[in-house]
Amino acid sequence: MNPRSVVVIGNFDGVHRGHVGLLQLARKSEPEARLVAVTFWPHPMSVVRPDQAPDLLCSLERRRELLLRAGVDEVVVLDFTAEVASWSPEEFVDRVLRPLRPVRIVVGENFRFGFRAAGDPALLASLGAGEFVVDAVPLFSDGAQPSSSTLIRHALGEGDLGRVRELSDQVFRMTGVVVQGDQRGREMGFPTANIAPADGLAVPADGVYAGWVTRLDDPGAPRWPAAISVGTNPTFDGVERRVEAYVLDRDDLELYGVEIAIDFYARLRGQVKYRGMEALIEQMHADVEQVRHLLHAV
Template identity: 35%
Template sequence: MNIVRLSYPWAEGSRPHADHSQIMAIGQFDGLHLGHTSVIEHGIRLAKSLGIAASVMTFNPNPKEILGKGDYEGYLTPLSIKEEILRSMGVDTLYVAQFNHAFSTVTPEQFYYEMLRPLKVHTAVVGFDFHFGHKGAGTPELLRELGQESLQVDTVPAFQLEGTKVSSTAIRRALREGDAALAARLLGRPYQIRGTVIDGDKRGRTIGFPTANLDLNEKYVVPKSGVYAVRVMAEGAWRAGVMNIGYKPTFQSGETRPSFEAHIFDYQGDLYGQQLAAELIDYIRPEQKFGSIDELVTQIRLDAEEARRRLV
């Protein structure tokens, strides 16, 4: 997959251009959930039927982050994960438009004439709720008017799962409530976080449960505090484990930054400094404060047993 980065205002020699027609799915696509993939897969099928390239345009950083929207919580799929998923889907070119304050002022007309036309977009494939341009003034209907005879616009309806519309908002809500299983159903895969293993307090080793303490490498949506059954990609293999997300109230108080500590079953290797990915499979229990180390160790054993059972 070819990755093209677009930055507005255009520097000399950086204006968008393409040599051949293409089908382009356009959207923020944070989460690349089942609704998003239905839009992108529609574009890929159409491109194959016409014998032309399939592309995706996304925006980074998230516009809500740049514009200071109050409901911005972080990413479901940071750009690095988004790139991997789109590559696996068979997208030919990914256009990453840098979203900054200058880009936020681009009108719908500028977006069409300065970006889509130079990129020779044959058909724009968008979701039913697609908006573009300054203050979201652009709609699929306006894009059709702007394109007239030179641009087709396909609008893909909302994706329904068990009678409910799949959306990034619903996935964030599920994660806030600790419903990792629901988030996975809506995403079409488990929710994943990634980070570097850093030094922690090493307390886990002293009680028989060594943990990998992850320093997340992106601003992710942080799930509800508690204990999760997880799968961790470590040294080239997915390994079963249990993870605590939260503030370790048994040992400290007043902590404002959550920790992400994974105990990988039946693993003794040294992971310090390595990049790990963790998939949240199921929520086991809320985080709690224990009266003694012995109580904590007893509960960790129970959590590990429960995680193993749920990961079978």
């Protein structure tokens, strides 16, 4: 039989500093218990109100990785379907929580569960009376605003990567398999590794960024400094949104078909439509030097 647990419930999108604070609080409250994170995939809004579903800050695999890094002993992923959305609060407790043998359940004060969000922390405490206690915790704040996935999405949409780091305590990461692009970068002396943004996942505002590239098929792979472009290549009248990363001073990398991580540190500028390739190449040289300077001190 599993030992008793302290359970933290949430979407944990991006596993930002507010989430980590909640997990740390739960660990301190029951240091002898297993720390279990219960999360949902896909996002409940994509089932209940698909037109209002947010673009997510990371994939499920990345969420699991970040939760384990934050000290969770076990991640329980509830496959959120229309049937799950129809469960009463009592069914949710019986089917999801009781099998985990919780001694304590920790949630945000705005936590709702069950059909039409009928359950709240007070009802959860009532359902667990004599079996487990419930802690409803206020949203963590940086002193001005609560830390939330919504605020991080907003900062990301404005290209404010400094604010993203403040709210999440980490750089924003995108992952994907490198695909072949138009190879214009190689012609200009800046070969890029291109990934296609995944449906339903957030992407930074169009522009040029400083960051890093890491190949994910090798646990010992280095983190390479990179100049990153997000957008449609307006100089060439492109229409498809792409994420392209040029690894500084490297033209020997063979990354087609390799899964990579692109970490965004800072935005240099927005996208501009230049008058011809020569003007673009001149700007790219300037961008690379700015990236080199920015990342040298990091």
